[in-house]
Amino acid sequence: MPALRALAPGADPAPPLSILMVASEAVPYAKTGGLADVVGALPGALARLGHHVTLVMPRYREVGTVGTARHHLELGLDGRRLEVGLVEVEVADRYQVVFLDCDALYDREGLYGHAGIEHSDNAVRYGALCHAACEYGQQLEVPPSVVHAHDWQAALVPVLLRTRYAADPAWRRVPVVLTIHNLAYQGLFPPDTMRVLDLPASLFSLEGLEYWNQVSFLKGGINFADAITTVSPTYAREILTPERGEGFDGILTQRRDRLRGIVNGIDGAVWDPCSDPLLPASYSAADVGPKREVKRAVLDRFGLPSDDLSLTRPLVAMVSRMIDQKGLDLICEARVELMALPVSWVILGTGEPRHEAMWRALAVAHPERVGARIGFDEPLAHLIEGGADLFLMPSRFEPCGLNQMYSMRYGTVPVVRATGGLADTVRDVESTTGPGTGFVFDDYTASAMLAALHEALATFGDRPRWAAIQHAGMTQDFSWTASAAAYVHEYRNAIERRQRAGAGRGE
Ligand code: ADP
Numbered sequence: 001m002p003a004l005r006a007l008a009p010g011a012d013p014a015p016p017l018s019i020l021m022v023a024s025e026a027v028p029y030a031k032t033g034g035l036a037d038v039v040g041a042l043p044g045a046l047a048r049l050g051h052h053v054t055l056v057m058p059r060y061r062e063v064g065t066v067g068t069a070r071h072h073l074e075l076g077l078d079g080r081r082l083e084v085g086l087v088e089v090e091v092a093d094r095y096q097v098v099f100l101d102c103d104a105l106y107d108r109e110g111l112y113g114h115a116g117i118e119h120s121d122n123a124v125r126y127g128a129l130c131h132a133a134c135e136y137g138q139q140l141e142v143p144p145s146v147v148h149a150h151d152w153q154a155a156l157v158p159v160l161l162r163t164r165y166a167a168d169p170a171w172r173r174v175p176v177v178l179t180i181h182n183l184a185y186q187g188l189f190p191p192d193t194m195r196v197l198d199l200p201a202s203l204f205s206l207e208g209l210e211y212w213n214q215v216s217f218l219k220g221g222i223n224f225a226d227a228i229t230t231v232s233p234t235y236a237r238e239i240l241t242p243e244r245g246e247g248f249d250g251i252l253t254q255r256r257d258r259l260r261g262i263v264n265g266i267d268g269a270v271w272d273p274c275s276d277p278l279l280p281a282s283y284s285a286a287d288v289g290p291k292r293e294v295k296r297a298v299l300d301r302f303g304l305p306s307d308d309l310s311l312t313r314p315l316v317a318m319v320s321r322m323i324d325q326k327g328l329d330l331i332c333e334a335r336v337e338l339m340a341l342p343v344s345w346v347i348l349g350t351g352e353p354r355h356e357a358m359w360r361a362l363a364v365a366h367p368e369r370v371g372a373r374i375g376f377d378e379p380l381a382h383l384i385e386g387g388a389d390l391f392l393m394p395s396r397f398e399p400c401g402l403n404q405m406y407s408m409r410y411g412t413v414p415v416v417r418a419t420g421g422l423a424d425t426v427r428d429v430e431s432t433t434g435p436g437t438g439f440v441f442d443d444y445t446a447s448a449m450l451a452a453l454h455e456a457l458a459t460f461g462d463r464p465r466w467a468a469i470q471h472a473g474m475t476q477d478f479s480w481t482a483s484a485a486a487y488v489h490e491y492r493n494a495i496e497r498r499q500r501a502g503a504g505r506g507e
Contacts, residue, residue: 152187155221187217236261265480298387302371322351327394408473
């Protein structure tokens with residue numbers, strides 16, 4: 001009998017894959033939202049399963065100095081020659097990042113825009129990302145097993161591989177998996193973008209990139225990807241409907257055989273109340289006592305009273321982009337009733353000026369009970385997750401959502417609307433399928449949200465019951481291991497599908 005080689009728990013016994021990932025942001029280098037958390041954590045989880053990952057992303061100004069470029073590419077875009085340096089950085093065993101160094105495109109304030117205005121050349125900036133990733137992959141001695149492109153910014157990769165590089169025998173066998181983190185962002189640009197990005201005019205069609213006489217990067221990606229994933233099973237179903245399909249429900253329904261929802265994990269090395277260096281006290285499911293110290297620190301940071309009475313009052317938090325998708329319009333509608341609740345509030349976020357102004361005004365009107373910080377502040381987000389009692393996410397839609405999982409991990413009970421990943425990750429206290437981890441409401445109405453909050457506050461007074469809900473949330477397994485294994489499954493399916501397509505053509 002041959003000797004059995006020991007495998008790490010969860011490791012994949014099949015031969016390891018080499019995965020070329022393409023994305024516009026990743027923790028710890030550059031972040032505007034959940035995409036960065038996912039792209040920051042998934043490669044490490046795949047590497048721990050034994051696979052090799054190379055992530056290609058821009059070197060934005062905020063990435064800082066990461067090394068020197070030892071290889072260069074020349075891209076012909078927008079009627080000019082752009083020189084792009086490739087800076088390779090070993091991040092961990094089997095995981096490296098290749099930064100695209102091109103100051104003309106990426107050395108500026110803001111990833112996608114600044115002061116509320118999108119950068120006017122985003123088509124070129126992300127067109128260059130896709131072109132460069134394909135060129136880089138093609139120049140590798142051994143082509144990757146699979147390419148994984150994230151969101152509209154990387155969605156031209158499948159288009160380019162299946163058109164411009166279609167004649168390359170090595171590339172032809174490599175499948176592309178496209179992950180949609182939020183269908184509402186479609187990479188829409190004027191028709192002239194076809195010429196600017198040196199794309200054949202024939203692709204400006206229904207089966208290509210054309211969408212209501214505009215160029216959509218995401219539509220191109222959906223049409224050309226071998227497999228499409230999105231970030232929760234519920235969202236994968238929702239985007240097939242006209243209500244949530246953002247105009248793409250038709251093409252997604254046509255391709256539903258290759259669409260799958262894989263819920264995001266959370267990075268346990270970064271988000272863990274036992275070891276989080278951003279908290280003034282550490283605690284665990286076995287002993288949540290020190291959480292009170294964190295609550296005091298949050299109240300102090302926001303300049304709210306932190307005496308014993310204030311510490312007893314429930315603290316409700318939000319850390320969110322301040323846009324309607326996240327339920328900010330519902331909050332605006334219900335603000336009088338919300339302010340009448342016997343709670344304190346801490347809010348961190350940026351977004352639409354009218355929502356920012358609303359929270360600023362509420363903080364001025366209720367200085368003892370409302371703290372609002374307008375801005376992006378990662379350390380403060382950790383402190384809030386640690387110190388709050390309840391976390392509110394009344395989203396209109398939510399592809400996956402991460403904050404509800406961070407909240408549960410930190411013993412901060414989420415109050416969420418049953419949509420997308422919120423429905424898949426938070427179990428309502430009334431559920432019969434297992435111990436409740438939060439309060440879930442269905443209708444996107446102010447009254448449904450208020451009813452859920454009232455129920456949560458009534459339960460808060462029942463300490464043993466509250467402790468049981470906290471404990472159930474804190475002990476859920478939200479690790480990346482299972483999600484990374486699900487991606488590997490998708491990669492292997494896509495490889496097989498591509499091989500079958502090749503066999504069909506007699507290759
Ligand atoms: P989305 O990607 O739609 O914004 P997610 O819940 O998937 O929503 O992820 C949001 C991520 O961004 C979380 O890690 C959250 O903590 C973080 N975040 C959002 N707004 C802020 C902010 N103002 N400051 C710090 N972190 C923020």
